[in-house]
Amino acid sequence: MRIVKLTEDTKKDILTNLLKRSPDNYGSYEETVKNIVNDIHSRRDTALFEYTEKFDHAKINADNVRVTEAEIEEAYTQVDAKLLETIRKAIVNIRTYHEKQKQYSWFDSENNGTLLGQKVTPLAKVGVYVPGGKAAYPSSVLMNVIPAKVAGVGKIVMTTPCNAEGKVYPTTLVAAKEAGVDEVYKAGGAQAIAALAYGTESIPKVDKIVGPGNIFVALAKRCVFGHVSIDSVAGPSEIMVLADETANARYVAADLLSQAEHDEMASAILVTTSEELAKKVSEEVDGFVKELSRKDIIQKSLDNYGYILVADTMQDAIDTVNEIASEHLEVVTANPFDTMTRIQNAGAIFLGSYSSEPLGDYFAGPNHVLPTNGTAKFFSPLSVDDFIKKSSIIYYSREALEAVHEDIIDFAEAEYLTAHANSIKVRFEK
């Protein structure tokens, strides 16, 4: 794995290179996606079933688009019992963590009869998209559904593509059932996103759409944003490891590869103050790659977006971490909690030698849906926050309004909004 000396110039080049992976650079598919979305909006089920036949090669209609209880029962017979047990353990951890994110309505009152507050309401209906086939990750189902359940969402609808026989991947169905999905529909791609955004005869319109997908799904979500809410448009996965000389090179190497295997666009970056560690990690990576089943993907991802950066000082290393704003960040330094206080931008921060990234992907409890592509500068992990919304609450007594009514009238008149001023005046007219 290549070793690069960290300088202002190399950092700039790497930042530019990483941004190539942005979904912004897929404008060429935008028109196609927009056409599909508009077509679903106007022709609804008819268009949906046509696209399903075209892209998924499956004959789906109003009678079989919704997954039945019998299909779910069948799926349970096809899933390994031990995996089911692991899924159930993971659900407990994920639920426990997300319960702590719950926000509550509050108010504050004063004894002249004023009350101000904020009412928290769960979203009524949420759509969860789950990719089909090989890309079907049960962990992804759990991570998208459980925060919505914890938030108290009224109805959770899932769409996922079926295979040519009209079957949905059994682990997806089992994970959906275990996590508490209310309805599952056989629909994939941009057409599924449009169906959730506008509703069709078969698929209910939702308030928010979450879940990962390919570039067509990502662009479709962007296209319907504003009409419904969406989670952030996810880019390829990323790991960054910030390490000093105390780090175990073999662990660091294994962790870098855990993200590089996701796809050829994934990025794995070590930034370290130790030249010795850099060399050892590079060797360990080369050793591991040969043995791993996804070695072709890993090699391409490392060639494209993999770096071992050697920094002069820990401060330079930390600055780079904050500028790259990685989805996953492992901090493997002598005092990782101290280092963590200096991190401004990262989706999830894993501290110390035994908090390897896959622990967070599957099991520990925090969400694995994280901001990618530098968006950790302003976006947060998927959370219960994504499935609630707030309303301001304002109550003033006559006495309380009277005390401030002239200020409000002055302000309104300064903004030339006389009907605003009138609405206050009329309450105190003689």
Place this chain on the structure above:
Amino acid sequence: MRIVKLTEDTKKDILTNLLKRSPDNYGSYEETVKNIVNDIHSRRDTALFEYTEKFDHAKINADNVRVTEAEIEEAYTQVDAKLLETIRKAIVNIRTYHEKQKQYSWFDSENNGTLLGQKVTPLAKVGVYVPGGKAAYPSSVLMNVIPAKVAGVGKIVMTTPCNAEGKVYPTTLVAAKEAGVDEVYKAGGAQAIAALAYGTESIPKVDKIVGPGNIFVALAKRCVFGHVSIDSVAGPSEIMVLADETANARYVAADLLSQAEHDEMASAILVTTSEELAKKVSEEVDGFVKELSRKDIIQKSLDNYGYILVADTMQDAIDTVNEIASEHLEVVTANPFDTMTRIQNAGAIFLGSYSSEPLGDYFAGPNHVLPTNGTAKFFSPLSVDDFIKKSSIIYYSREALEAVHEDIIDFAEAEYLTAHANSIKVRFEK
């Protein structure tokens, strides 16, 4: 003002009519906006100053694009002392309310050496857009800037168009200074949004852009979304009043007009169970309109999007309120707090006869930047939440990881991610 009997059919027609105001229906400007955004991205300051000359008829360059301290001092001499005092009172109320929205980092640990948590970090740089000229509302400056300040944002940059003489509206400058803006730049329209999103030689790139604007500003914000974060794309203003027979018709009428005066696309709707109230409000509205300075705008807005709806039951009325999901909702019923518990969707809820909407616009403290066009179903008022982001924190000891490592390996292997499994295995290899 027209009175309509509330039925499933009339409700459907009204919902369809209201959605005509969505920014989605301005696709024809999209190309223009995209070109401006791309031009700023590639030609930066040069393009920015060209557009400023073209659209604002002002000669701006790198030397005078940033508002100076002297210009701010001059602005103070041009603003009415009483208005300044009112602005300062409003700032105290707005700050006090938003302080209560602050979220804190937290962690939860178990005595086997596991710690999970969430780190809250304010955004580093935020851009606030403020429209120019007549549309320059000092209250809007306060509402966009104060939550960012309370969140602890590192740098707040404002852009606002100047007039042909290169001057910025003085009240805007004074409000910016009072609220704590760090830098003000003379730039407006889509070009200002692009400058904030990508940075130019003069204007710093920010992490998030907030603030109202015309359709070009709204489309530009949508266009840069993902590259930076944005607040929601605001549509025209709306008020809905939910009233029973106990409401004061004159107050209700005045409050409907307070939003109708904003622009011709604004919507003002009363939904009531009292036919008598409906008639009285209609008469009061007609009486007020004649006297108000913005009567032409008001009349058009009422003709387009104004309704008095008479519902058979309070439940029908509440259902309609939840389906329309208005930006502002006044609840004027015998027991408004009870009614409020039944409201799912509204940006801000004003309770009782003395909590008129302009109280919230200027003074009480809650934010006046609210979700419009039915988006209160999934979006929230602008708040401190908009100016922070979160990172998950994960720490496991060797002991804690060892206890669960086989589960994680099983899960990873079930997802065919062998490098993920390897990252756990390597830590417990013999």
